[in-house]
Structure formats: structure tokens, C-alpha cells
Amino acid sequence: MGKPDKEAMKALRKQRKAYIDRAQQEMKKQRKLIKAIKEQIKDEPKTVPRIASEAKLQADQVLLYVAALRKYGQVVEVDKDGDYFTYKLDAEA
Numbered sequence: 001m002g003k004p005d006k007e008a009m010k011a012l013r014k015q016r017k018a019y020i021d022r023a024q025q026e027m028k029k030q031r032k033l034i035k036a037i038k039e040q041i042k043d044e045p046k047t048v049p050r051i052a053s054e055a056k057l058q059a060d061q062v063l064l065y066v067a068a069l070r071k072y073g074q075v076v077e078v079d080k081d082g083d084y085f086t087y088k089l090d091a092e093a
Contacts, residue, residue, distance in 0.1 A: 033057065037065055038074075038089060045078040045086035 013020070036055045040046055048066055052059040066087055069075040077085045 033061065034065055034069070037062060037069070041075065041088050045088040047081050047084035047086050049084060051087075 036057065037051055040051045040055050046054070048063050049059055051057070051066070052062040055062070066075055070077065070087070074090055075087050076090045078088050079086050
């Protein structure tokens with residue numbers, strides 16, 4: 001990698017600093033939210049509304065993240081509690 005490449009990268013980082021900072025902040029929020037959800041279901045299976053209530057999060061956000069965690073194999077559906085499925089951490093994840 002020559003000197004012109006380093007200068008170009010430096011200029012690009014400077015130009016996109018606001019975007020990079022915003023993306024980093026958003027990722028930090030996502031990690032915090034996922035950690036809160038996983039913390040709620042580590043000991044016992046819970047429904048999305050219960051997770052949201054106990055973690056003091058919005059139910060629609062919790063549903064979105066639980067669906068993503070389920071898709072990627074970190075969370076599994078266990079049983080139904082009334083109209084809602086309960087979720088727990090996948091032991092293999």
C-alpha cells in the first residue's frame with residue numbers, strides 16, 4: 001500500500017466521520033438491546049410481551065430482535081403461553 005492510498009483512506013474517513021460515528025452508536029444500542037433480551041431469557045423461557053415488560057423495552061423492538069435471534073439460531077421457540085410463543089436461549093449457540 002503506497003502513500004497515495006493512505007492519504008486517500010484518511011480523506012475518506014474524514015469525509016465520512018459523521019456517518020461512521022452514527023453507525024457505531026447504532027451498533028452499540030443494538031448490542032445493548034440484544035444483551036438485555038438474552039439476559040431476560042437465560043434462566044427461563046418468556047414471551048415477547050413479558051421480555052419487553054421486564055426489560056422495559058418496546059414490544060415491537062423486542063419482537064424484531066427475537067425474530068432475528070431466532071433466525072440466526074441463538075434463540076428457540078419452546079411452548080405457547082396463551083396466544084404467544086415463549087423463547088429461550090439455544091443451548092448450542
